[in-house]
Amino acid sequence: MANKFDIQIRAEKQYAILETAGYLNDALGERLSKEAQELIEKGYTQLVINLDKTALINSIGISILIEIIEALEQRDGTLNFCGLSATQERTFRMMAIAKYAGIFPDEKSAIANF
Amino acid sequence: MNRKKEAEKVSNTISNDLVLLTIPMRRDMELAAAQLASVIAESMSFYEQQVEEIQMATIEACINAFEHSKSPDQQVFTKFIMRSDELEIKITDQGVGFSHDNRAQQRNNKPDIHPEMRKRGWGLEIIHALMDSVNISSNNNGTTISMVKCKNETDQEDGQE
Numbered sequence: 243m244a245n246k247f248d249i250q251i252r253a254e255k256q257y258a259i260l261e262t263a264g265y266l267n268d269a270l271g272e273r274l275s276k277e278a279q280e281l282i283e284k285g286y287t288q289l290v291i292n293l294d295k296t297a298l299i300n301s302i303g304i305s306i307l308i309e310i311i312e313a314l315e316q317r318d319g320t321l322n323f324c325g326l327s328a329t330q331e332r333t334f335r336m337m338a339i340a341k342y343a344g345i346f347p348d349e350k351s352a353i354a355n356f
Numbered sequence: 357m358n359r360k361k362e363a364e365k366v367s368n369t370i371s372n373d374l375v376l377l378t379i380p381m382r383r384d385m386e387l388a389a390a391q392l393a394s395v396i397a398e399s400m401s402f403y404e405q406q407v408e409e410i411q412m413a414t415i416e417a418c419i420n421a422f423e424h425s426k427s428p429d430q431q432v433f434t435k436f437i438m439r440s441d442e443l444e445i446k447i448t449d450q451g452v453g454f455s456h457d458n459r460a461q462q463r464n465n466k467p468d469i470h471p472e473m474r475k476r477g478w479g480l481e482i483i484h485a486l487m488d489s490v491n492i493s494s495n496n497n498g499t500t501i502s503m504v505k506c507k508n509e510t511d512q513e514d515g516q517e
Contacts, residue, residue, distance in 0.1 A: 308473055
């Protein structure tokens with residue numbers, strides 16, 4: 243069973259959006275982390291991760307999301323999530339991610355709350 | 357559980373309401389178990405959010421076996437027991453058993469900046485949070501995580517935030 247995944251990046255002037263598709267495990271997580279790190283090195287400190295097309299996620303993938311939150315914190319940046327399912331949001335809140343990153347229903351509200 | 361309840365549970369399980377799947381400990385094979393869990397839960401008319409919770413718990417239980425069991429046969433045995441009011445999922449490996457020593461981090465994470473937002477060691481907590489009851493039995497011949505999701509209205513209401 244192949245896990246097909248993809249990341250679409252839309253970089254605007256003030257912020258960038260990373261939209262994932264597919265199962266967020268270590269493989270997609272590592273690629274997402276690499277893309278986020280490149281954006282941070284280019285000077286982006288406001289990132290949105292849109293998980294709307296990611297139906298399944300595991301704890302290893304989430305641990306890599308935490309690394310991105312920490313990398314942005316070191317640059318006084320902010321990470322906002324959007325497009326989470328109810329179960330994903332519940333899990334993120336349990337793991338205290340909601341204390342250090344924003345969780346919003348859609349991209350528009352995620353961008354508006356930087 | 358008393359004998360009467362145990363007998364009721366057995367009578368609620370029709371013999372052919374049992375699905376078995378053996379998966380190898382290979383990349384993404386947890387998705388095979390999660391996909392099967394989804395099909396079974398949907399066939400039992402669980403709510404969409406409950407189906408997602410069952411899938412995620414199944415993934416975490418499989419990953420737990422992949423990462424920590426050190427099983428010589430490199431296989432995970434999944435058993436789905438469908439009852440009228442609940443779904444029980446048993447994830448079994450024939451590894452070295454559950455201990456804090458063999459649950460050391462597999463991935464070389466950077467140190468946690470915020471201890472409450474630690475990066476690893478969440479698998480069992482996630483399973484406990486998403487399922488209605490969880491039982492772990494383990495010895496030096498292997499580990500079984502048994503988890504139950506009940507079909508009730510309150511689950512759906514609790515999940516809505």
